[in-house]
Every structure is written in C-alpha cells, then in structure tokens.
Amino acid sequence: MSQTAQSTGPRRAPTMADVAQRAGVSHQTVSRVLSDHPNVRDTTRDAVLRAIEELGYRRNSSARALVTRRTLTLGVVACNPTLFGPASMLFGLEEAARDEGFMVSAVTLRRYSAKALSDAIDHLSDWGVEGIVVIVPHSAAVAALAELRLPFPVVTVEGGHSLPIPGVSVDQDLGARLVTGHLLGAGHRTVWHVAGPSDWLEAEARERGWRDTLEEAGVEVPPPLVGDWTPLSGYRAGQELAGRVAASGARRRSADVTAVFVANDQMALGVMRAFREAGLSVPGQVAIAGFDDIPEAEFFAPPLTTVRQDFAAVGQASIRLLVSRLESSGLPDDERVVIEPRLIVRSSTTPT
Amino acid sequence: MSQTAQSTGPRRAPTMADVAQRAGVSHQTVSRVLSDHPNVRDTTRDAVLRAIEELGYRRNSSARALVTRRTLTLGVVACNPTLFGPASMLFGLEEAARDEGFMVSAVTLRRYSAKALSDAIDHLSDWGVEGIVVIVPHSAAVAALAELRLPFPVVTVEGGHSLPIPGVSVDQDLGARLVTGHLLGAGHRTVWHVAGPSDWLEAEARERGWRDTLEEAGVEVPPPLVGDWTPLSGYRAGQELAGRVAASGARRRSADVTAVFVANDQMALGVMRAFREAGLSVPGQVAIAGFDDIPEAEFFAPPLTTVRQDFAAVGQASIRLLVSRLESSGLPDDERVVIEPRLIVRSSTTPT
DNA sequence: CCCCTGTCTGTGAACGCTAACAATGGCGTT
DNA sequence: AACGCCATTGTTAGCGTTCACAGACAGGGG
Numbered sequence: 001m002s003q004t005a006q007s008t009g010p011r012r013a014p015t016m017a018d019v020a021q022r023a024g025v026s027h028q029t030v031s032r033v034l035s036d037h038p039n040v041r042d043t044t045r046d047a048v049l050r051a052i053e054e055l056g057y058r059r060n061s062s063a064r065a066l067v068t069r070r071t072l073t074l075g076v077v078a079c080n081p082t083l084f085g086p087a088s089m090l091f092g093l094e095e096a097a098r099d100e101g102f103m104v105s106a107v108t109l110r111r112y113s114a115k116a117l118s119d120a121i122d123h124l125s126d127w128g129v130e131g132i133v134v135i136v137p138h139s140a141a142v143a144a145l146a147e148l149r150l151p152f153p154v155v156t157v158e159g160g161h162s163l164p165i166p167g168v169s170v171d172q173d174l175g176a177r178l179v180t181g182h183l184l185g186a187g188h189r190t191v192w193h194v195a196g197p198s199d200w201l202e203a204e205a206r207e208r209g210w211r212d213t214l215e216e217a218g219v220e221v222p223p224p225l226v227g228d229w230t231p232l233s234g235y236r237a238g239q240e241l242a243g244r245v246a247a248s249g250a251r252r253r254s255a256d257v258t259a260v261f262v263a264n265d266q267m268a269l270g271v272m273r274a275f276r277e278a279g280l281s282v283p284g285q286v287a288i289a290g291f292d293d294i295p296e297a298e299f300f301a302p303p304l305t306t307v308r309q310d311f312a313a314v315g316q317a318s319i320r321l322l323v324s325r326l327e328s329s330g331l332p333d334d335e336r337v338v339i340e341p342r343l344i345v346r347s348s349t350t351p352t
Numbered sequence: 353m354s355q356t357a358q359s360t361g362p363r364r365a366p367t368m369a370d371v372a373q374r375a376g377v378s379h380q381t382v383s384r385v386l387s388d389h390p391n392v393r394d395t396t397r398d399a400v401l402r403a404i405e406e407l408g409y410r411r412n413s414s415a416r417a418l419v420t421r422r423t424l425t426l427g428v429v430a431c432n433p434t435l436f437g438p439a440s441m442l443f444g445l446e447e448a449a450r451d452e453g454f455m456v457s458a459v460t461l462r463r464y465s466a467k468a469l470s471d472a473i474d475h476l477s478d479w480g481v482e483g484i485v486v487i488v489p490h491s492a493a494v495a496a497l498a499e500l501r502l503p504f505p506v507v508t509v510e511g512g513h514s515l516p517i518p519g520v521s522v523d524q525d526l527g528a529r530l531v532t533g534h535l536l537g538a539g540h541r542t543v544w545h546v547a548g549p550s551d552w553l554e555a556e557a558r559e560r561g562w563r564d565t566l567e568e569a570g571v572e573v574p575p576p577l578v579g580d581w582t583p584l585s586g587y588r589a590g591q592e593l594a595g596r597v598a599a600s601g602a603r604r605r606s607a608d609v610t611a612v613f614v615a616n617d618q619m620a621l622g623v624m625r626a627f628r629e630a631g632l633s634v635p636g637q638v639a640i641a642g643f644d645d646i647p648e649a650e651f652f653a654p655p656l657t658t659v660r661q662d663f664a665a666v667g668q669a670s671i672r673l674l675v676s677r678l679e680s681s682g683l684p685d686d687e688r689v690v691i692e693p694r695l696i697v698r699s700s701t702t703p704t
Numbered sequence: 705c706c707c708c709t710g711t712c713t714g715t716g717a718a719c720g721c722t723a724a725c726a727a728t729g730g731c732g733t734t
Numbered sequence: 735a736a737c738g739c740c741a742t743t744g745t746t747a748g749c750g751t752t753c754a755c756a757g758a759c760a761g762g763g764g
Contacts, residue, residue, distance in 0.1 A: 015720060060721070064721055064722075
C-alpha cells in the first residue's frame with residue numbers, strides 16, 4: 001500500500017496511458033482522438049475527451065517529436081532587434097509561424113560576425129529547429145551562410161539576390177528611386193545622400209537606387225556621406241552637410257545642398273537636428289527624406305517624408321517560403337519574394 | 353545486398369549508436385563523453401570525439417528532453433514588441449537565457465485580452481516550456497495570470513506587486529517623481545500630465561508618482577490627459593493643452609500650462625508637434641519631459657528630458673528569477689526585483 | 705592469496721509517443 | 735451459411751537518449 005498512481009498527489013504530468021486507463025480504452029485510441037483520426041466511434045471519442053479534460057492531460061511534445069521527427073519549431077537569427085524594422089519583422093514572422101502551427105525561437109546577435117552567426121545557428125540546431133530565417137542583412141553574412149550547407153532549409157530576409165538561397169526582401173532600390181525621383185521632381189538640382197554602413201545590403205541597395213536615379217536624370221552625383229543607422233551618426237553627417245550649405249553661400253551651384261535623402265529615419269532625425277542647430281530650415285532651405293517610416297516619423301519637426309516598408313508582410317512571406325520548403329524538399333534555391341515599398345510624402349520635402 | 357546502413361546516402365542524421373559503433377564503444381560511453389562524465393579514459397574519449405566529428409553527429413534534443421524531462425526552453429509572452437521598451441527587454445532576456453543554456457520562444461500579443469493571453473500560454477506549454485516570462489503590463493493580465501495556476505514557474509515583468517507572482521519591474525513611481533520634482537525645481541508652479549492608457553500598470557504608476565509629488569509639494573494637481581502611448585494620441589493631448597495655454601492668456605495663474613510630464617517619449621513627440629503647430633516654443637513657453645529614453649529622444653526638437661530605464665537589466669533579472677525557480681522549487685511567490693530608473697535632463701526642460 | 709575499493713565500460717530498461725499491423729465484430733453479398 | 739469488407743480497437747515495436755545497475759579489471763592491504 002505504498003504510493004500508487006491512484007494517490008492524490010500530482011506526482012507528475014498524466015500520460016496517454018493514464019488517459020487511456022481512465023477512459024477504458026487503449027493508449028492508441030487516445031492518440032487517434034488527439035490526431036483527429038476519422039475511425040473513432042463518437043462515444044469513444046467523447047469518453048477520451050472527457051478523461052483528457054478531467055486529468056488535464058497535455059501531449060508530451062518531446063515524445064511526439066522524437067517519433068515523428070518533427071519539432072514544429074523554426075529558428076530566427078536577427079541582428080538589431082531593438083530597431084523598428086527588425087522588431088516588426090520578428091513580430092509578423094512569429095505570428096505567421098504560429099498560424100502555420102510552428103513555434104519560433106529567436107536568437108539575437110549583438111553585432112554581426114561570421115562566428116556569432118554560426119554560433120547562433122548552432123544553438124538553434126542544437127534545439128532541433130526544422131528550418132531557420134536569417135535576418136542579418138550583411139553581405140558577408142549571406143556569403144557565410146552559403147558556405148555552411150546546413151541540414152535544414154534556410155531563408156534569408158534582406159539577404160540580397162546574389163547567392164542561391166531563397167529569400168524575401170523589400171525592393172530597396174525602388175524605394176530609393178521613389179524618394180530621389182520625388183526630390184528631383186520638386187525642382188532640386190541634385191540630391192545628397194547619407195548612406196548606411198557599407199557592409200549592409202540595404203544600405204548598398206538604397207545608395208544604388210539613389211545614384212542610378214541621379215545618373216539617369218543626368219545630374220551631378222555628390223559624394224555620399226556614411227552613417228551607422230543611429231541618430232548620432234546622422235547628426236554628424238548633418239553637421240558636415242550644414243557646413244557645405246554655408247560654404248556654398250549665396251552663389252548657387254549645381255551641387256548645392258538643397259535636398260538630402262537619408263538612408264533611414266533615425267539618421268534623418270539626427271540630420272535634422274544638425275540643420276536646426278546650424279540655423280537651416282527644413283524644408284525651407286533643405287528638403288530631407290528618410291527611409292522606413294517608423295511610427296515617430298510623422299511627428300518629427302517637420303514630419304518626415306520617407307519610404308514605408310511592410311515589415312509584417314516580409315515576416316509572413318519568409319515563413320511561407322520556409323514552410324513550403326519544409327513540406328516539399330527539392331524546391332528551387334533561388335526563389336525570391338520581393339515586396340514593394342511605398343513613398344510617404346510629408347512636409348519635410350514640401351515647402352508650404 | 354539492398355540498401356544497408358553502410359550505403360553512402362545520408363539517409364538520416366547519425367545517432368549515438370552510429371558514433372558508438374564507429375568509435376568501437378557502447379552508446380553509453382558516447383553519452384558519457386557528451387555529458388562530461390569524469391570516468392572515461394582519455395584515449396576512449398578522443399576516439400569518441402573523433403567519431404562524432406567525422407560523422408557530424410548532433411545529439412537529438414527531443415530524445416534527450418524525453419528522458420531528462422527538461423526541454424531547456426523558456427517561453428515569453430510579450431505585448432507590443434515593436435516598441436522600443438518591450439523589444440529591448442526581449443533582446444536582453446534572450447541573451448541572458450542563452451547564457452544560462454536555455455532557448456527562448458516568444459509569443460506576441462497584438463492586443464491584450466484574457467483569451468489571447470491564455471492562448472499564448474497554451475501555445476507555449478504545448479511546446480513544453482519549463483517556465484515563462486510574461487511581459488504584459490495590464491493589471492487585468494496579471495490578475496488573469498494568477499487565476500491560471502500553471503504547472504510551471506511564471507515571472508512577470510512590470511506586473512505590479514499586488515499579486516503573489518514573482519516579478520521584475522522598473523520603479524516607475526520613482527521615475528515619475530524624478531521628472532516631476534525636476535520640473536517643480538525649475539520653478540514651474542505645477543506640472544501637467546499626459547498619462548498612458550489607464551489599464552496599463554506603468555501608466556498608473558507614473559501617474560501616481562506625478563500626483564504624489566505634486567501633492568507633497570502642496571501645489572495644484574491639474575487633471576491628467578490620457579493617451580495610448582502613440583505619437584498621435586500625444587499630438588491630440590498636445591492640441592488640447594495648447595488650447596489651455598492660449599486660454600490662460602497673459603494673466604498668469606497657478607494652473608497655467610508651463611510644464612508637461614508625458615508618460616512616454618513617443619507621446620511627448622506628439623505633444624511637441626502640437627505645440628510647435630500652435631506656435632508655442634519648447635522649452636521657452638512650455639517645458640516637456642518624457643519617459644523611456646528611446647534612442648531618438650536625444651535628437652528630438654528640442655532634445656527631450658526623459659527617464660532612462662535599463663531594459664536589458666530587466667530582461668536579465670527576469671531570467672535569473674525564472675531560472676532560480678526552476679532549479680529549486682518552493683521559492684517565495686512574492687520575490688521582486690526593482691530596477692531604478694535615471695533622470696536624463698536635456699534641453700526640452702532647460703531654457704537657455 | 706583473497707577481498708575490497710575504485711575506475712572504466714557495457715547491458716537493459718525506461719521516457720511517452722506514433723506507426724504498422726493484427727484482431728474483432730457487424731454487415732452485405734454470393 | 736460462408737465469405738469478404740469495412741469500421742473500430744488493441745498490440746507490439748520502435749524513435750534516440752539517459753539512468754540504474756552489473757561486470758571487468760587493476761591496485762593495495764590484510
């Protein structure tokens with residue numbers, strides 16, 4: 001008469017066998033009920049469900065994963081998850097994954113390095129993810145990824161199109177063209193650019209779109225300044241640009257700084273502060289546009305013209321791409337989803 | 353001579369038995385090597401490690417979890433993960449968890465509701481998390497949580513101290529006192545307040561700190577306006593406040609709007625825009641302070657006085673709290689970690 | 705020389721589940 | 735009345751690991 005399974009103490013979580021015993025069926029029938037197998041008599045099903053309810057039974061995911069060889073878990077490697085963009089993607093992605101019946105585990109990188117990336121991926125595969133989404137938009141990262149030859153599908157986000165890895169991206173080039181075109185259309189002789197870090201693919205694409213637009217319009221291409229996405233770096237670039245405005249003085253020249261396309265909204269904010277401190281009015285003397293459309297952009301002083309990216313759609317698309325590869329292997333390695341951005345015109349580029 | 357295990361085709365991932373065979377030992381010895389058991393001869397260990405290397409063997413986490421009853425996975429439920437605060441916590445938390453050898457799976461809630469919360473928790477426990485961190489700072493959420501009686505430890509972040517659930521929080525009350533005191537100290541007769549949504553614990557605590565400070569100083573307590581954390585709601589509140597400034601006209605009264613404490617930086621941005629549009633100068637006519645110290649705050653026009661919260665520390669503390677509860681059950685249910693915020697004074701409250 | 709101790713290794717049995725197959729019984733068909 | 739089919743249920747055998755225990759072998763003290 002020692003402690004038996006009957007004892008009140010909730011020794012451990014109930015198992016399928018416990019449910020089976022209580023419902024007076026075999027554990028296999030319980031399994032069938034749980035997996036919606038058609039051939040179960042209604043009365044039996046009810047009895048099982050009642051037993052499940054009464055015992056508060058939950059299927060053990062490890063045991064299930066062991067036998068089915070499916071963990072139903074996806075991994076995500078992300079880089080600057082406190083930024084609005086990556087955070088939004090992560091959010092959209094998680095939601096999409098949940099809808100598809102997957103769990104997502106994220107690993108964040110403080111800074112990109114080949115080792116940090118491979119460590120992150122190791123960590124994820126130790127936990128048995130079925131596939132991963134990599135949101136690390138460094139050119140080097142995607143190259144490192146291609147080397148790795150992982151035993152599960154990988155999808156990149158903003159990973160560029162140069163390598164045979166399926167991926168989702170926003171058409172950064174198009175976004176940059178929209179902004180630059182908008183500024184040229186407003187009568188500016190040329191458009192200056194504050195770029196992101198040169199090893200970021202997005203920075204590169206935005207710069208390319210800007211440059212191409214200028215060249216196609218046959219106007220002078222001023223040397224781009226380079227920032228690191230932070231408001232501070234934008235501020236520094238802004239100070240330098242402000243100096244040039246002053247230097248050009250009254251004499252108007254084709255390369256005067258009258259319009260600046262900044263590669264993201266945070267840096268644009270810094271640029272605007274520098275201009276303000278230099279006594280330059282925006283958009284009166286200089287028009288400014290950003291990229292991303294962070295929620296704050298509309299309330300900047302002045303409200304910022306920018307490019308809106310549908311981050312949630314990016315997240316969803318990446319999950320779809322990944323899940324399709326899970327369901328049928330042998331899909332093409334170069335499948336791409338490109339999402340179009342939208343120009344949002346606000347008063348930072350439209351003098352009243 | 354049909355396809356045997358010897359065939360070159362990588363049928364499936366190598367198992368411990370494969371490694372054992374290759375190294376000429378038993379699977380148990382492989383297990384011992386992998387778990388750093390001391391009693392393994394060096395030569396044996398080397399042979400095993402070599403075999404592991406050659407086969408590219410990785411331990412199957414499901415099988416391991418099944419027998420050890422440890423999934424080494426923690427769950428997180430977060431609410432507005434695109435906001436800077438929650439995103440930073442998630443980040444710090446994930447990093448801390450990884451250091452402790454845990455994986456973290458996050459579920460995000462679009463909007464809080466009791467059902468959404470319990471669905472999220474269901475989803476996580478279906479995957480066998482060992483414990484969860486809940487970052488849903490609604491009073492209702494914490495109450496709902498206390499009802500749930502989950503079979504694993506739960507830790508709240510910004511969950512308030514009214515219920516017996518261990519938690520981590522920033523001392524919001526103190527932060528609000530610091531700001532309000534700072535403004536009173538600068539000579540303002542009183543301080544107006546734009547609060548967050550009333551069902552958010554943080555909003556409540558910030559309002560309380562503000563109100564108590566005013567009452568202790570024996571000054572008039574103006575009716576607080578209420579926003580929803582977004583810049584737009586701050587903008588609306590700002591318009592209303594601007595109306596009051598105008599109404600008070602030249603005649604100075606004790607309840608004049610000369611200083612506003614806004615419950616977060618995003619709303620403060622909106623308030624500043626409204627003031628700008630109303631022709632009010634900040635800080636010349638009205639001083640404004642926010643809360644959170646988002647990266648952009650320093651570059652607002654003007655740079656915003658605010659309260660900095662160490663989100664990363666919050667994330668880390670929550671993981672420590674959770675892990676300690678995993679390692680030894682029966683710890684007190686009312687353990688709290690409180691993190692002190694810091695006042696960051698910038699020019700939005702310091703007329704030059 | 706034996707026994708005891710300690711180091712190292714192997715064997716068998718779980719862990720909780722699903723897949724494959726076997727068994728049962730009812731029903732319609734020949 | 736015998737047969738086959740189908741719906742329903744049970745039985746058995748893994749999945750890949752760790753745990754508990756047993757065995758083998760060496761060294762040291764009586």
